[in-house]
Amino acid sequence: MPSTALPRRPRWRSLALLAIALASLLWPLQQLAERYYRDALDRQSGQTLDLYVANLLGTLRRYEVLPPILSQLPALRQLLQQRDDGGLRDQANRLLGGLQQQTGADVIYLMAPDGQTLAASNWDQADSFVTRNFSYRPYFLEAMQGRAGRFFGLGTTSRKRGYFFAAPVREGLRIIGVLVVKVDLDHSETLWGSRPEQLLVTDSHGVVILTSHPDWRFHATRKLDKAERATIADTQPYLIQSPPPLRLDDQAWLRQARDLEDIGWTASILVPRSLLDRPVRSAVAIGGAALLVLILLLGLLMQRRRHYLERIALDARARQLLEQRVQERTQDLERLNSRLKQEVLEREQAQQELVRAQDEVVQAGKLSALGTMSASISHELNQPLAAIRSYADNAGVLLDHQRAEDARDNLRLISQLTERMASIIAHLRAFARRDRHAPESVALQPAIDDALALLAKRRQAQQVELIRDLPDATLWVQAGETRLRQVLGNLLANALDALAEMPPPRRLWLSAERSGDGIELQLRDNGPGFSAEALQRAREPFFTTKTSAQGLGLGLAICDTLMRALGGELLLANHPAGGALLTLRLRAAEHGVNIQPPEDFAP
Numbered sequence: 001m002p003s004t005a006l007p008r009r010p011r012w013r014s015l016a017l018l019a020i021a022l023a024s025l026l027w028p029l030q031q032l033a034e035r036y037y038r039d040a041l042d043r044q045s046g047q048t049l050d051l052y053v054a055n056l057l058g059t060l061r062r063y064e065v066l067p068p069i070l071s072q073l074p075a076l077r078q079l080l081q082q083r084d085d086g087g088l089r090d091q092a093n094r095l096l097g098g099l100q101q102q103t104g105a106d107v108i109y110l111m112a113p114d115g116q117t118l119a120a121s122n123w124d125q126a127d128s129f130v131t132r133n134f135s136y137r138p139y140f141l142e143a144m145q146g147r148a149g150r151f152f153g154l155g156t157t158s159r160k161r162g163y164f165f166a167a168p169v170r171e172g173l174r175i176i177g178v179l180v181v182k183v184d185l186d187h188s189e190t191l192w193g194s195r196p197e198q199l200l201v202t203d204s205h206g207v208v209i210l211t212s213h214p215d216w217r218f219h220a221t222r223k224l225d226k227a228e229r230a231t232i233a234d235t236q237p238y239l240i241q242s243p244p245p246l247r248l249d250d251q252a253w254l255r256q257a258r259d260l261e262d263i264g265w266t267a268s269i270l271v272p273r274s275l276l277d278r279p280v281r282s283a284v285a286i287g288g289a290a291l292l293v294l295i296l297l298l299g300l301l302m303q304r305r306r307h308y309l310e311r312i313a314l315d316a317r318a319r320q321l322l323e324q325r326v327q328e329r330t331q332d333l334e335r336l337n338s339r340l341k342q343e344v345l346e347r348e349q350a351q352q353e354l355v356r357a358q359d360e361v362v363q364a365g366k367l368s369a370l371g372t373m374s375a376s377i378s379h380e381l382n383q384p385l386a387a388i389r390s391y392a393d394n395a396g397v398l399l400d401h402q403r404a405e406d407a408r409d410n411l412r413l414i415s416q417l418t419e420r421m422a423s424i425i426a427h428l429r430a431f432a433r434r435d436r437h438a439p440e441s442v443a444l445q446p447a448i449d450d451a452l453a454l455l456a457k458r459r460q461a462q463q464v465e466l467i468r469d470l471p472d473a474t475l476w477v478q479a480g481e482t483r484l485r486q487v488l489g490n491l492l493a494n495a496l497d498a499l500a501e502m503p504p505p506r507r508l509w510l511s512a513e514r515s516g517d518g519i520e521l522q523l524r525d526n527g528p529g530f531s532a533e534a535l536q537r538a539r540e541p542f543f544t545t546k547t548s549a550q551g552l553g554l555g556l557a558i559c560d561t562l563m564r565a566l567g568g569e570l571l572l573a574n575h576p577a578g579g580a581l582l583t584l585r586l587r588a589a590e591h592g593v594n595i596q597p598p599e600d601f602a603p
């Protein structure tokens with residue numbers, strides 16, 4: 001059978017297709033995941049930043065209101081008016097120390113219009129501000145100008161970052177001093193804690209002042225111009241004069257910023273990209289795996305579908321092949337059938353020809369038999385006719401001579417001759433007769449007895465010993481009763497004829513037995529037996545070794561014809577111990593009753 005499998009695509013091609021399909025699906029998946037996680041991260045970090053900003057602004061605002069209020073304190077004003085009064089200074093120092101304790105501010109201090117610190121809450125500490133001059137600080141200058149002063153800067157002595165709020169102390173319209181509250185901002189930085197997101201607060205110069213990342217501190221996030229650099233040099237807000245640039249890899253951080261407008265700062269939160277990349281990678285990996293499974297399942301489904309289609313195609317092909325074969329077979333059969341028909345026709349013709357030939361043969365046989373018969377009949381009948389003629393002529397002569405007695409003898413002889421002629425004709429009739437009676441069940445033993453009875457006198461005269469070997473139980477044969485008696489009579493007569501030639505002891509054996517579905521009757525005598533020629537020809541009509549007075553040569557011919565008509569057989573043979581052995585094979589019949597009248601057989 002030719003292969004019907006569809007051509008298989010190379011495996012690498014399927015894999016490449018799979019990879020392309022995966023890649024084309026993974027890209028949007030990655031975009032989607034990134035957007036999702038970025039939104040979530042932005043939201044979260046925005047909230048953190050907002051919280052921080054709120055906290056920072058809250059802290060600053062809490063202290064923003066302090067200087068104007070504290071500037072009203074009479075004790076401080078008095079000191080400003082009598083700055084050399086040690087008692088007042090002492091009182092002011094203690095007052096400010098107490099206030100610092102209550103408010104949680106880093107330092108509260110009072111400055112004279114020349115910038116010298118008159119009293120400070122840290123008067124009793126090593127890094128006390130008292131007597132120190134901060135006139136260069138912008139907050140002092142702003143306050144001296146009657147405005148609220150603000151400034152971020154690093155403490156020159158404490159090295160701590162702080163936010164300074166300053167307010168003028170007025171006496172009428174005159175400014176007699178400045179009150180400053182310094183807020184510690186180091187603390188707000190430590191609040192951030194250790195987290196992957198980084199905090200970045202830059203001042204108006206873009207310099208990092210607060211950060212969770214110590215390395216970034218006091219680095220400039222943008223380029224500083226000349227004026228800015230001069231201001232920085234003047235006001236010294238940072239530890240260093242010119243802040244180095246901050247180099248941040250923009251790809252590595254996700255940034256969100258809030259402008260703190262009041263104070264000109266910008267608070268930013270920097271989220272490491274890895275925080276986004278990790279879940280995106282996981283999502284892409286999971287999604288990719290799911291897609292892979294999906295695609296594989298799809299592939300599997302397609303493969304199964306292809307197999308299914310292949311099987312259907314295969315089935316269809318097989319069916320087609322089968323149909324084709326059936327068709328071929330049918331054609332073969334039709335051819336065979338027509339050949340058979342042809343052969344049957346030829347056979348019928350041949351049979352017809354055979355029948356015709358047989359008819360011709362039969363016809364020829366009949367003609368030849370007729371020829372032989374007519375020759376025999378004319379011979380057989382001519383002899384007695386010639387004798388009758390001569391006896392009749394003689395009788396006439398004898399009557400002329402008054403020899404009535406002799407003439408009577410002649411007439412008797414004529415009568416005997418006519419009897420003989422009648423006998424010949426009767427036998428011929430029996431021979432030529434076609435018996436159309438269906439065979440019937442005939443009891444064998446009674447038929448034998450009848451035949452024997454007819455010849456009993458002759459047998460006794462010849463002193464023939466009869467040796468019977470017949471079973472007691474009646475043997476039923478398919479025959480006609482008359483025909484069977486005639487056959488038996490003929491055979492017995494022949495045996496007596498044969499025995500007549502022999503000296504005593506003369507014996508006749510009769511035996512019968514079943515053989516297969518038939519019955520065999522054997523008739524044996526211890527006469528001379530058949531001559532070689534007689535064995536060959538005894539069945540022919542008119543074959544005889546006897547004189548014309550003894551035999552006509554029709555006995556065995558008639559017996560043979562009758563036996564065949566009965567579906568039986570007559571076998572001629574010589575017994576090894578000498579004498580003839582005749583076998584009659586008859587068909588066995590059902591147990592019957594001989595109710596049928598004897599067949600009409602008129603000799």
Ligand code: ADP
Nearest residue numbers: 494495498529544545546551552553555556580
């Ligand atoms: P027929 O008795 O008139 O001669 P048959 O046809 O009865 O005619 O017999 C043919 C021949 O067969 C006989 O002439 C005889 O030679 C031979 N024959 C028949 N029966 C016997 C027998 N029992 N023994 C020897 N020869 C036989």
